[in-house]
Amino acid sequence: MNKRSLVATLTVTLLVVLLAGTYLGLGNRPNLGLDLQGGISAIYTAEIEGEEPEEGLDEILDQTVEVIRARVDSLGVAEPDISRAGTDIIVQLPGISDAERVQEIIGTTAQLAFRPVEEVIPPGAPAHDEGPDCSAPIDEREQLASDESGILCGSPFDGATPGDPAETAATTPVDKYRVGPVALTGERIENAFPTLGQGGFEVTLELDNQGAQQWAEITGELACERDQGQPGMLAIVLDDVVESAPGMNPGVACGVGITGGTASITTGGATQEEQEADAVDLALILRTGALPISLEAATFDVVSPTLGTESLRSGLLAGAIGLALVGVWLLFFYRVLGVVALSALAIFGVVTLSLVTALGTVGFALTLAGIAGLIVAIGITADSSIIFFERIRDEANLGKTVRTSVKTAFASAFRTNLAGNTVTLAAAVILYFLAVGPVRGFALMLGIASVLDILIMVAFTRPLVFLLAGTKLMNRRTVRAAEPAVATAGVRR
Amino acid sequence: MRTPTFDFVGRSRLWAMISGTLILISLGSLGIGGLDLSIDFVGGTAYRLEGIDPGTTSGDLRDAAEDAGAVDVIPQLQGAGDDRGALVRTDAMEPGSEQALAVEQALVEASGAENSTISFVGPTWGQRITQQALEALLVFMVVVVIYISFRLEFKMAVAAVVALVHDLLITIGLYSLVGFNVSPATVIALLTILGYSLYDTVVVFDRVKENAVQLGEPGRRTYAQLVNASMNEVLYRSLNTSITSVLPVGALLLIGSQLLGATTLQDLALALFVGMLVGVYSSLFVAAPFLSWWKMREPEQVRAAEREAERLERGEDPDEDVPSVTASTERRAPITTDYVRGEGKRRKRRR
Numbered sequence: 119m120n121k122r123s124l125v126a127t128l129t130v131t132l133l134v135v136l137l138a139g140t141y142l143g144l145g146n147r148p149n150l151g152l153d154l155q156g157g158i159s160a161i162y163t164a165e166i167e168g169e170e171p172e173e174g175l176d177e178i179l180d181q182t183v184e185v186i187r188a189r190v191d192s193l194g195v196a197e198p199d200i201s202r203a204g205t206d207i208i209v210q211l212p213g214i215s216d217a218e219r220v221q222e223i224i225g226t227t228a229q230l231a232f233r234p235v236e237e238v239i240p241p242g243a244p245a246h247d248e249g250p251d252c253s254a255p256i257d258e259r260e261q262l263a264s265d266e267s268g269i270l271c272g273s274p275f276d277g278a279t280p281g282d283p284a285e286t287a288a289t290t291p292v293d294k295y296r297v298g299p300v301a302l303t304g305e306r307i308e309n310a311f312p313t314l315g316q317g318g319f320e321v322t323l324e325l326d327n328q329g330a331q332q333w334a335e336i337t338g339e340l341a342c343e344r345d346q347g348q349p350g351m352l353a354i355v356l357d358d359v360v361e362s363a364p365g366m367n368p369g370v371a372c373g374v375g376i377t378g379g380t381a382s383i384t385t386g387g388a389t390q391e392e393q394e395a396d397a398v399d400l401a402l403i404l405r406t407g408a409l410p411i412s413l414e415a416a417t418f419d420v421v422s423p424t425l426g427t428e429s430l431r432s433g434l435l436a437g438a439i440g441l442a443l444v445g446v447w448l449l450f451f452y453r454v455l456g457v458v459a460l461s462a463l464a465i466f467g468v469v470t471l472s473l474v475t476a477l478g479t480v481g482f483a484l485t486l487a488g489i490a491g492l493i494v495a496i497g498i499t500a501d502s503s504i505i506f507f508e509r510i511r512d513e514a515n516l517g518k519t520v521r522t523s524v525k526t527a528f529a530s531a532f533r534t535n536l537a538g539n540t541v542t543l544a545a546a547v548i549l550y551f552l553a554v555g556p557v558r559g560f561a562l563m564l565g566i567a568s569v570l571d572i573l574i575m576v577a578f579t580r581p582l583v584f585l586l587a588g589t590k591l592m593n594r595r596t597v598r599a600a601e602p603a604v605a606t607a608g609v610r611r
Numbered sequence: 612m613r614t615p616t617f618d619f620v621g622r623s624r625l626w627a628m629i630s631g632t633l634i635l636i637s638l639g640s641l642g643i644g645g646l647d648l649s650i651d652f653v654g655g656t657a658y659r660l661e662g663i664d665p666g667t668t669s670g671d672l673r674d675a676a677e678d679a680g681a682v683d684v685i686p687q688l689q690g691a692g693d694d695r696g697a698l699v700r701t702d703a704m705e706p707g708s709e710q711a712l713a714v715e716q717a718l719v720e721a722s723g724a725e726n727s728t729i730s731f732v733g734p735t736w737g738q739r740i741t742q743q744a745l746e747a748l749l750v751f752m753v754v755v756v757i758y759i760s761f762r763l764e765f766k767m768a769v770a771a772v773v774a775l776v777h778d779l780l781i782t783i784g785l786y787s788l789v790g791f792n793v794s795p796a797t798v799i800a801l802l803t804i805l806g807y808s809l810y811d812t813v814v815v816f817d818r819v820k821e822n823a824v825q826l827g828e829p830g831r832r833t834y835a836q837l838v839n840a841s842m843n844e845v846l847y848r849s850l851n852t853s854i855t856s857v858l859p860v861g862a863l864l865l866i867g868s869q870l871l872g873a874t875t876l877q878d879l880a881l882a883l884f885v886g887m888l889v890g891v892y893s894s895l896f897v898a899a900p901f902l903s904w905w906k907m908r909e910p911e912q913v914r915a916a917e918r919e920a921e922r923l924e925r926g927e928d929p930d931e932d933v934p935s936v937t938a939s940t941e942r943r944a945p946i947t948t949d950y951v952r953g954e955g956k957r958r959k960r961r962r
Contacts, residue, residue: 440858493859496859548754
């Protein structure tokens with residue numbers, strides 16, 4: 119790499135840092151977590167329908183907590199605090215000041231079920247007058263018990279927010295469906311996600327063992343009905359509203375059904391965007407719409423942080439002091455190169471902070487654990503420089519010129535750095551996708567830190583050290599000079 | 612030659628004994644005492660206070676509850692203006708027990724609450740999170756083994772994971788032994804340690820791999836010597852990295868939790884502090900000696916070791932032909948050893 123491109127790289131890096139610094143300088147600050155800034159607390163009271171199932175009530179409540187958690191998680195890394203208090207469920211979300219947003223996130227009393235469709239009743243058909251009044255709010259409509267057959271309203275066509283009572287109470291008449299008893303409940307769904315299939319967007323559904331069996335049975339029966347000219351559709355019912363009623367594909371055989379525990383549902387929509395939006399919505403409903411009991415929002419309150427500002431302040435102070443100590447050590451041990459390492463750390467700090475701030479706008483909240491993660495990242499970032507500098511010394515000690523030493527050293531130091539960071543990144547990615555709640559936020563910080571570490575090494579440390587290698591600041595003696603100091607350091611400490 | 616010549620591999624029996632003892636103590640302590648899980652894991656008692664004095668701070672509530680004998684206190688103020696309340700969560704207490712009533716009494720007195728209720732509060736860090744975190748951990752280890760096998764070699768991957776498990780066990784063991792509270796922050800810290808420990812081990816092994824090209828060039832160096840030499844070459848890196856990592860965490864531990872009294876930081880910082888120290892120890896004294904011990908059992912290495920022993924018997928200098936890998940067990944300098952082990956009797960090293 120020639121001098122010009124080194125200078126160019128360095129300039130671009132510094133411009134990016136300047137940009138990040140300006141962003142922070144304009145007063146943008148990270149969105150802090152529940153522990154540091156407080157948030158909104160909602161208490162939901164569980165309403166158990168019918169006879170109260172004494173047995174397993176705890177289990178159902180626990181599962182409800184998980185469903186709510188999944189819903190909150192699916193909307194971003196908000197680091198919610200969700201717990202049970204008796205039959206109440208306390209949901210705390212950081213930094214959100216309006217109650218409506220919480221209500222929107224947690225949704226209403228969503229319970230998901232699959233029911234076979236016996237008849238589709240379009241508006242205007244004689245039977246359309248029967249059944250519930252579809253313009254009434256959901257909680258005022260008659261409810262259909264799970265073992266009953268009856269008529270249910272369809273969901274309005276405008277792509278309303280699932281589970282939102284205000285929007286589901288549509289003004290335009292919708293299809294009604296005559297449906298059979300519940301064939302399968304949402305609890306049997308393991309996962310649902312939108313995929314791009316051959317015929318456009320679809321939702322892929324994964325069921326547990328029992329669900330797979332039930333699914334095969336019901337789809338087998340429906341395929342027979344389809345062959346006899348009946349609708350052969352399976353209604354996806356959320357809170358007594360038919361969200362979607364996919365028919366059986368010609369490939370599904372009568373009496374066999376869809377086996378194997380996975381299925382896909384092709385979504386409607388004229389354009390690809392609409393299809394995609396439909397698939398995303400439906401997947402969200404399927405994935406999280408399986409609350410086993412109904413919940414009533416009892417109270418909404420703004421709550422104070424669990425830790426308070428003094429913790430935040432002492433955490434940040436500790437970070438600053440730690441950083442200063444690291445700085446002193448690096449300068450003492452590596453002289454000019456120590457300055458480079460310190461600058462790399464400063465850049466890391468500014469860029470990370472602005473990234474965290476930017477992520478705050480999409481719901482990411484920085485908790486005390488996150489701050490600690492960042493303080494740890496200081497050590498790991500310093501390590502990249504240390505590996506590089508130690509390598510330069512090794513090479514210089516072998517009698518090579520500074521320029522050659524720097525070049526050879528970077529090649530091998532970068533390989534090492536990449537290997538180490540790949541492992542960290544793997545940890546971050548896996549934790550992010552497989553874990554929930556607080557672990558996800560941590561994983562995100564870890565991932566950001568390791569990617570930034572690599573970038574800074576390439577775009578800052580390397581060009582700067584390469585350029586320094588051509589100056590008087592860095593010659594054989596200065597590179598090697600620290601050696602006696604090393605021994606002395608050992609003695610004096 | 613500035614590269615230190617410390618015999619890591621040669622004393623592997625000693626390290627194995629140290630590590631083995633630590634792990635046995637950890638396991639024993641975990642088996643007998645278990646872990647002191649915070650209310651985030653096991654749930655606790657919640658005191659809901661209504662109509663509290665506007666001037667009440669969360670600090671007042673915490674002090675009141677702690678004075679009345681509660682631990683793990685998480686106070687939160689709710690609402691604003693006239694309609695203020697508070698939610699105080701503490702460790703689990705028997706409903707209606709003297710202690711629970713005493714805490715309630717203290718809280719009401721401190722806040723001037725008009726009304727208060729006690730209820731059991733479930734964990735916020737549920738079974739499911741723990742389970743998913745563990746699953747993620749397993750998947751991660753498999754991926755790491757595959758990656759390191761591909762990038763370096765399979766035996767190194769196994770050695771890295773052995774060191775990792777070693778670190779986690781000892782850190783958790785210390786928590787159990789001292790009776791520290793295990794909070795979600797501790798779990799996060801353990802996950803950090805995991806990344807850190809692996810990173811450190813990978814750096815050491817990367818150098819071993821790089822130097823391995825020279826192994827057997829003149830056909831004379833055993834794997835143990837190679838590992839030893841490589842580790843000595845990266846020793847300054849390891850020490851400096853440890854220092855730069857431990858300094859901020861130490862600051863977090865001392866300044867954050869001791870001086871300013873933010874006890875929550877303690878969970879986090881302590882786990883990190885211990886974990887990092889153990890992580891550095893294990894990458895030098897567990898992972899590499901383990902790797903070397905395993906590799907030395909390969910027939911090729913056994914033969915090389917025999918040749919090496921014969922050569923020593925004949926009184927030849929085994930390093931004669933191999934200047935490229937710098938250190939060896941024979942040239943051990945006691946001064947450096949002292950420096951590394953951090954004992955008092957350090958002497959100035961001459962160049």
